[in-house]
Amino acid sequence: MDFAFDARTEELRARLLAFMDEYVYPAEQVVHEQRAALASPWENVPVVEELKAEARRQGLWNLFLPDSEYGAGLTNLQYAPLAEIMGRSPQIAPTVTNCAAPDTGNMEVLTQFGDEPQRKQWLQPLLAGEIRSAFAMTEPDVASSDATNITTRIERDGDEYVITGRKWYISGAMHPDCRIFIVMGKTDPDGADIRRQQSMVLVPRDTPGLRIERAMQVFGYEDHYHGGHAEVIFDGARVPVSNLIGEEGGGFAIAQARLGPGRIHHCMRLIGMAERAIELMCRRAVSRDAFGKALAQQGVVQNWIADARVAVEQLRLLVLKTAWMMDTVGNRGAHTEIQAIKIATPRTVVGILDRAIQLYGAGGVSQDFPLAELYAGARTLMIADGPDEVHQRSLARRELKKYL
Template sequence: MDFRPSPKVTALQERLQAFMDEHIYPNEKTYKAEQAALTDRWQPVPVVERLKPLAKRAGLWNLFLPASSSGAGLTNLEYAPLAEMMGRVQWSSEVFNCSAPDTGNMETLERYGTEAQKQQWLRPLLDGEIRSCFAMTEPDVASSDATNIACTIMRDGDEYVINGRKWWSSGSGDPRCKLLIVMGKTNPDGEDKYRQQSMILVPTDTKGVTITRMLPVFGFDDAPHGHGEIVFDNVRVPAENILLGEGRGFEIAQGRLGPGRIHHCMRAVGLAERALEMMCRRLNERTAFRKPLAQQGVMIERVAQSRIEIDQVRLLVLHAAWKMDEVGNKAARAEIAAIKVAAANMACQVVDRAIQAFGGAGVTTDYGLGYMYKYARTLRIVDGPDEVHRHQIGRLELGKYAPAAAHG
């Protein structure tokens, strides 16, 4: 395997770095000021909207879609370092139309949507005209086991009727969110528990769709993105809104979540790099007990440990991306599960060390480290908690040494 970037990717990295240096980093304070000035926090932040046309003109738009004519035609391995660069600033991915959950939803429509569905929903998403939401997790069941899903999607003539309650429906707070991809059961009593579920497209303005509240994450509301709790009360949509067909929900979920986890993990690497950079600058600037913090043994050790952990995880993620490209998401499921655990825990540790280096300033909102920690800690739960991924990895590893395999 060769992780060296191709000339195409090197050129994209250089252009993206130049864009970040010219337009993203200088506007971090602008973003905070403009958002604070909004009378309605659930409106788009103006600076992001101003930068999107510049990103389009720079050819830095829809970079995430692997091997697709709709995007940059990059593989997962090629996109990985670009996602890392965007992950250094929490709002920058949207500037390039590469932010979750839209990326996963666009990939879902690209892979599994009909031509009519693509024309209605994928095209405006690719153009950045609308945003979307993925509604899978539910408050009334342990959603770490997706077979627990209780929301129903029942056929009634030429329509499906949806009833249930979802939460952590990320992106649903955005006024530009026009589409929900909803996972529910079309065959609740089916013998195969992995064929009971389906996914369906639901316009957000459909009668019976109600966002009851936006959920805070460690006190952050993540406006204008947000994470909604949504009630579906006899919601009716046309039968042609079903994705791929009844009973294909798990199949779609696996196809959707694999690349999404790669994106999350590379953004986490970028976030950790930024935290380490901030930590090192802080340690060189501050003095305690008559010498710079950068000369304190414990701080030197924490910097070294952070450097080791970031580089370890980056290589692990690149390997997972390479394997996905080579053999597909299903065959790379152990590697995908491994990076999901490793990246989130690494980012938590690195950001925690940075907070400690900043002292009291680290737990304010002045430097953004609290928001970084919120993202890193939440990542240990989203797209499947650590425990589920570790269980999967352990079972796959044990399966290599099962008696049948030993004599096969």
């Protein structure tokens, strides 16, 4: 395994680091100020739109997509350090570079499984940043950590599918530019193979019978940057049969294909969040005195910083190994490593952010510093894309299988 950055990665890293310093970090406070002045918090923020144009002008656009026909054509190993950099400002950087969930996963689904008309109608404007999208799988009335539990029905009626069900925490649904939903439901609820009961269909935002019930908060945050999260009702929404993605019964497999890259992208960004937290801890520690000496001279603070550095270096190596394996043996071959980073990274970064918040005192939980919002995002990732316990269960079974 060789994790050294190649020439293209080094060049993109340099450009992205400069973009962050010149544009992204200075915009963090501006975004809050401009959003407060909008008639609706879901409207597009002017500075974000300006940064999108600048990122695209600089070629820092669609970096996540390995398909060179549609995206930057980077391997997972090449994209990893770039995602880490973007993770230092996860509310802005992924959005302005068109590398934000859920659009990234939806674009990957359309690239891999969409037909040509679907790619032309929905993938192309997503790649161009002209529209946004949502992914509708999680439901409030069942344990959605087991995707076979979903109850939303997708029933064929002649040349149409009729969708009926209730979803929540549907990322992207509140954004005014959200034009398309990828919806997972059951086309064969009584099928013998529980992993062949589900299918995915494309449902345009303006489809009669699709209703946004309410915005969902995450630790009190509405996550405007990624288009928010919503409870969505499908009350007999009808779409043409041609809106089916792939084949009937293929929804579970598509979901797994979508979540593999999504999980590693989250972990890459989490490392960037941890690096931002360490930087903020160090700056605070050398600038504040307590009980007669600088915080940086307090043993407990030194321990927090040292432990954080060790943890981040360990996580980065594990994530890079996972990226390398995904590139060399595929997502299935890297399944163990993907689960390992999904378990280890969020919980470790949550711990680092918790210490950083503690070091900042009241400021750590305020809106004046990014730590509270970073914490909310990191803690959520212990649930999103499969809760830790599901990955632990699967990983343990794989280990035990060697001895049975």
